Amino acid sequence: MNASTQVSGQASGASPEAIRYHYDVGNDFYRLWLDANMVYSGAMWGPDDDLEAAQLRKIDYHIWEAGAPGSANVLDIGCGWGALLRRLVGEHGVARAVGLTLSDAQAEWARARSDGRVDVRVESWADHVPAAPYDAIISIGAFEHFARLESSEEEKIDNYRAFFQQCQRWLRPNGRMSLQTFAYGNTRSRREATASPSTQFLANEIFPETDPPRLANIAEATEGSFEVVSLRNDRKDYARTCRVWLDNLRTRRDDLVALVGEEKVARYERYLQYSFYGFETGNLGLFRITLRRIEPKWQPKR
Numbered sequence: 001m002n003a004s005t006q007v008s009g010q011a012s013g014a015s016p017e018a019i020r021y022h023y024d025v026g027n028d029f030y031r032l033w034l035d036a037n038m039v040y041s042g043a044m045w046g047p048d049d050d051l052e053a054a055q056l057r058k059i060d061y062h063i064w065e066a067g068a069p070g071s072a073n074v075l076d077i078g079c080g081w082g083a084l085l086r087r088l089v090g091e092h093g094v095a096r097a098v099g100l101t102l103s104d105a106q107a108e109w110a111r112a113r114s115d116g117r118v119d120v121r122v123e124s125w126a127d128h129v130p131a132a133p134y135d136a137i138i139s140i141g142a143f144e145h146f147a148r149l150e151s152s153e154e155e156k157i158d159n160y161r162a163f164f165q166q167c168q169r170w171l172r173p174n175g176r177m178s179l180q181t182f183a184y185g186n187t188r189s190r191r192e193a194t195a196s197p198s199t200q201f202l203a204n205e206i207f208p209e210t211d212p213p214r215l216a217n218i219a220e221a222t223e224g225s226f227e228v229v230s231l232r233n234d235r236k237d238y239a240r241t242c243r244v245w246l247d248n249l250r251t252r253r254d255d256l257v258a259l260v261g262e263e264k265v266a267r268y269e270r271y272l273q274y275s276f277y278g279f280e281t282g283n284l285g286l287f288r289i290t291l292r293r294i295e296p297k298w299q300p301k302r
């Protein structure tokens with residue numbers, strides 16, 4: 001594994017500045033409406049779960065799907081505030097967990113709550129150089145940032161393909177990756193989805209330089225690098241998560257306004273309402289995809 005295997009400078013997804021615009025609003029802001037572990041992605045709801053339990057259920061699901069329990073070295077791409085990293089070493093016997101984020105605020109929070117088994121790096125996947133092959137890779141809620149609204153379909157797929165090829169190189173033979181991403185649903189064409197007021201609002205006001213994939217993009221981009229082992233669309237789980245976040249935000253509205261101002265809170269309220277509606281109607285899907293590395297000898301010639 002050396003620098004020559006990098007795709008440095010490739011990441012024409014969201015820039016570090018665009019990521020910080022969203023995630024560095026402040027840890028105190030997110031703490032008021034996320035769960036205690038600061039998980040910021042669609043949960044997986046069991047019958048009696050509250051938000052915290054549903055988030056841990058989702059994290060454990062990905063850990064099992066990736067075959068990570070008891071392993072030596074696991075990578076979390078887009079580690080947020082570090083909940084999965086803490087769970088890997090604390091509950092699943094993983095010796096070393098590496099997390100990548102582009103947000104300084106997230107990294108600071110995650111480092112303050114972990115020990116020497118966890119390595120949180122402010123680094124894009126495109127620039128990452130592993131110290132050793134990974135036994136498993138997990139990425140939850142980051143893939144959405146790997147392409148921009150103005151990118152052509154071909155550019156998006158090229159980016160995603162570069163991402164999967166890196167993960168293929170980094171994994172040990174037969175290693176697995178568990179990926180969670182939301183995506184445009186099949187209810188509308190890309191043109192209709194892109195032109196919709198909700199997409200325009202989200203891209204301009206909430207997640208700059210970001211555009212989710214379509215399932216077909218992911219399928220095409222994994223050709224030659226990963227086999228799909230399983231695929232679930234749990235969009236109703238994300239709808240419920242947005243509903244609970246919105247309720248939390250409204251319950252703590254006064255504190256949030258005192259922290260970041262009325263305008264920003266109103267913007268987040270609108271974002272969560274749009275997202276709830278998107279997942280509820282199927283305009284957005286929530287994909288949980290288990291992938292097995294294809295051994296390079298089987299790679300088709302391009």
Ligand SMILES: C[S@@+](CC[C@H](N)C(=O)[O-])C[C@H]1O[C@@H](n2cnc3c(N)ncnc32)[C@H](O)[C@@H]1O
Pocket residue numbers: 011013014019023038039040041077078079080081100101102103106123124125126139140141142145146
């Ligand atoms: C919605 S958060 C999800 C965080 C976490 N996985 C969770 O479920 O709570 C997206 C994460 O992806 C990270 N991210 C976005 N683009 C990235 C990139 N190119 N390389 C590494 N991390 C990235 C962000 O910094 C952030 O930590």
